[in-house]
Amino acid sequence: MDYSTLIKARRSVRKYQEGTSISDAAINEILLAAQMAPSWKNTQTGRYYIVKSPDMVAKIKAETLPDFNQRSSKNAPVIIVTAFEKNISGFEKDGTPTNELGNEWGAYDLGLQNAYMLLKARELGIDSLIMGIRDSEKLRKELGIPASQQVAAVIALGYSAAEPMCPKRKDLDEIRKVF
Numbered sequence: 689m690d691y692s693t694l695i696k697a698r699r700s701v702r703k704y705q706e707g708t709s710i711s712d713a714a715i716n717e718i719l720l721a722a723q724m725a726p727s728w729k730n731t732q733t734g735r736y737y738i739v740k741s742p743d744m745v746a747k748i749k750a751e752t753l754p755d756f757n758q759r760s761s762k763n764a765p766v767i768i769v770t771a772f773e774k775n776i777s778g779f780e781k782d783g784t785p786t787n788e789l790g791n792e793w794g795a796y797d798l799g800l801q802n803a804y805m806l807l808k809a810r811e812l813g814i815d816s817l818i819m820g821i822r823d824s825e826k827l828r829k830e831l832g833i834p835a836s837q838q839v840a841a842v843i844a845l846g847y848s849a850a851e852p853m854c855p856k857r858k859d860l861d862e863i864r865k866v867f
């Protein structure tokens with residue numbers, strides 16, 4: 689699939705087919721795509737917690753997502769919890785932040801990685817939903833995510849049971865200033 693088609697084909701999917709699974713090979717391909725993203729001084733601070741056993745997927749959804757995200761991710765067979773190692777991306781070797789953004793650079797890197805991941809998933813025919821509304825402390829506890837890492841988005845992966853419309857994008861004139 690060419691790039692223009694791919695970026696238009698990806699949608700946030702909130703209705704998934706029942707009774708599906710995603711192979712380990714596909715999950716690994718998706719993670720390898722994430723690893724190809726650029727990162728601050730190639731620090732690669734993104735971390736991924738793959739939840740795929742049906743019992744654990746059900747538990748994580750029930751205990752860490754609000755009702756509306758539980759409904760949206762229903763039947764999605766895989767949940768990927770994304771995190772990043774803090775105080776590395778955007779920081780000097782002595783631990784001081786390089787500039788005013790500090791750990792926001794870690795979140796920036798993770799967002800780039802996640803974008804690569806979702807596009808690779810779509811190329812493989814797998815749909816996704818990023819969920820930023822989740823209980824990070826419960827996720828930390830359930831998955832043993834260390835204090836050195838910032839918990840970020842939870843990503844549901846599965847096969848769409850609907851054809852979502854593309855939410856309207858702003859006109860270029862609203863987002864750019866040309867000099």
Ligand SMILES: Cc1cc2nc3c(=O)[nH]c(=O)nc-3n(C[C@H](O)[C@H](O)[C@H](O)COP(=O)(O)O)c2cc1C
Binds near residue numbers: 853
């Ligand atoms: C950081 C981030 C957090 C998001 N959190 C949620 C969420 O908790 N629940 C949800 O249904 N969608 C969530 N979304 C999906 C957005 O609503 C969606 O990307 C946006 O409406 C554009 O639609 P599209 O992804 O189909 O292009 C999130 C997206 C991003 C990038």
